[in-house]
Amino acid sequence: MRHSTLALLTVVTAAGVSYGYAGSPADAPLATALNRTVSVTLPDSHNVFPPGEGADIANSQCMICHSAGMVTRQPPLSYDEWKLEINKMRSAYGAPLPENQVDSLAKYLTAIAGKPQGK
Template sequence: MAFDTNIEERMRKYERVPKEFVEEAKKVAKKRGPTYQSLSSWPFSLLSATSIPVAARGAAPFELKPGKVDLPDSDKMFPDGPSADAINNNCLACHSADMVLNQPTLSKTAWTAEVLKTINNYKAPVAPEDVGPIVDYLTALKGTK
């Protein structure tokens, strides 16, 4: 059957697709006929159909329930030092001082990367003029010697 070769070729492009998915795709395609064989979104259909256990396929959809997360509560501030105000005013909104102080020692370059990651990836509202003082503080306190 031409479709079997075609799907195997398409699946080879996605090297991460296990062989059992190829066999399952062949079975599903044979059952569903030409309409299914022409779908361009076959990887998504295939993965959604084969990644769900057979017993769960007919089950009712699951329900997400609200949960409660208790975050650590601490009023501990960073130790006094140059730029302690910058780190206390910016970093304690999301991090406890203990969490930061228990990090491994890092170079100034690594601390800069960590601070910029929190700003760029996690959207930490740190003023650009506070980045240098925060990095200097962290390097002085937890920098490699």
């Protein structure tokens, strides 16, 4: 039985992109050859969520990944739909929003970008 050895090298850049190498250790690139600095400039946004009870949660939590405009341009959602969206962001994408803020945020988003009641 023949065994082979592979070298596995993963480099994670500041932008979160990883590059990998799987091959013979003798052919592996030197880590110093892959070591580089990546500079990323994110757009500066002065736009925040409209005032209201829960705006502080939206500004501190949603804007980690989204612009206020991106969220407010979504189709109108009901309270239950916003709650599902928020919990999807928490479970599928790792949004650090504490569970005890989900209801408040859903109420706020429904108030500013929600379906009219009864629809």
